[in-house]
Amino acid sequence: MTSTVSSPPRNIRIASRKSQLALVQTHWVRDLLQQHFPNHGFEVATMSTQGDKILDVALSKIGDKGLFTKELEVGLLNQSADFAVHSLKDLPTHLPEGLMLGCVTERVDPADALVVHSKHQDQTLETLPPGTVIGTSSLRRLAQLRHHLPHLEFKDIRGNLNTRLQKLDNGDYDAIVLAVAGLERLGMGDRIHQIIPSEISLHAVGQGALGIECRDGDSEILSVLSAIEHEPTKHRTLAERAFLRELEGGCQVPIGVNTDITNNTLTLTGMVASLDGKQLIKDSVSGTPQEAEKLGLDLAENLKTRGAKEILAEIFAQIQ
Incomplete structure (x- = not known):
């Protein structure tokens, strides 16, 4: 009588950006999947994207199709990673041939947040005085705020979340606008001064949700990802x-x-x-x-x- 030996569970490699927020999000996905599949191995592989490297130019000036995703997608296509975790708002709506959106996780609050310098703690977005300098790198936020609050001034701001908060606290800006989701995921929800109502600022497409990108037709990975859809x-x-x-x-x-x-x-x-x-x-x-x-x-x-x-x-x- 011959015995059959089952193959060991697959070791799954997860591609992620190196930023603090990206890693918090990726580790959250990894830990959630580990709970569902305790016999699998999940390994995180970090990569730097073009958007992480170019910090002295406005996003709108360098183009953003795949700005925070392309290097991770190369890793998927050359099979050095099995899936990539993205902030869904960063994932282009047209994906490279051979890749697909394999899973969307439960969304947290997708709204925009106002974070203010200490001297404006008694103000809301609607009561900030004329000439107040608001930092944002998003044309979406900029256009809507200009529409509803034309008396305010706006200045581009780049860098990761900690860098932006430091620039605010140093007095380079009177206030900045960030995503509620990012602040809360990094345990900085206490910096949210005001959640901006949707009547003033509609959020970005996909904001607050994570999009998991994988190779098209990878049935084993898709089966794993379905557990957290x-x-x-x-x-x-x-x-x-x-x-x-x-x-x-x-x-x-x-x-x-x-x-x-x-x-x-x-x-x-x-x-x-x-x-x-x-x-x-x-x-x-x-x-x-x-x-x-x-x-x-x-x-x-x-x-x-x-x-x-x-x-x-x-x-x-x-x-x-």
């Missing part, structure tokens, strides 16, 4: 990404969204704004979560008919 977040972000993809915009154009699922109804709100904030087009559509991508496409077409296409064409001409 969050269906409501998947539907919400599919709608958002379809909206962005149809408008042919990256995260460095003024496109913002908000999504909600209540009583099996998915509502997607989207906006497109000019860089100076003087033009802002906004609307909403609703349907079932299963119609997520169609809702994104429908809303994009709606805004195109109302002038979004012309606004974006002008922006692309300005930032190229």
Whole structure:
């Protein structure tokens, strides 16, 4: 009688950026998967991306298609890693051939946060005095804040989260705008002075969720990732990404969204704004979560008919 020897569980390599936030997110995914698959080995491989290396130029000036993902994707394609953990807002809507979005994890608060210098502790975004200097590297935030609060001043800011907070505390800025999710994931939720209402700032596509990218058709990895997929977040972000993809915009154009699922109804709100904030087009559509991508496409077409296409064409001409 011959005995069969089963092969040992696969050792899975996870690609991650080297930044503190990226590693916190990647380790969270690793630990969650380790709980589901205690017999597997999960190893993190860190890489530096172009976006991590170029810190003295505005993001909008260097282009952002794959700015924080390309090196990780090369690792997937040459099989030195099995999947990569991204902030979903950094993951382009068009992925390289041979790769796919394998999983979306449960979203944390996707809103933007106002963080202020100590001298403005008694102020809100709406009560900050004229000429207050706000730091942001996001054209989306910039355009919306200019639209609603034209009396404020805005200045570009780069660097990781700790670097930005240090620049704020040193007095280079009166306030800065960051993602609630990043601050909370790094245990810095106490720095959130105000969660900016969506009426003022719609968030970035995918903000607050993690997107896990893997090789297309890798059934074993997809089976593993399915254990941490969050269906409501998947539907919400599919709608958002379809909206962005149809408008042919990256995260460095003024496109913002908000999504909600209540009583099996998915509502997607989207906006497109000019860089100076003087033009802002906004609307909403609703349907079932299963119609997520169609809702994104429908809303994009709606805004195109109302002038979004012309606004974006002008922006692309300005930032190229």
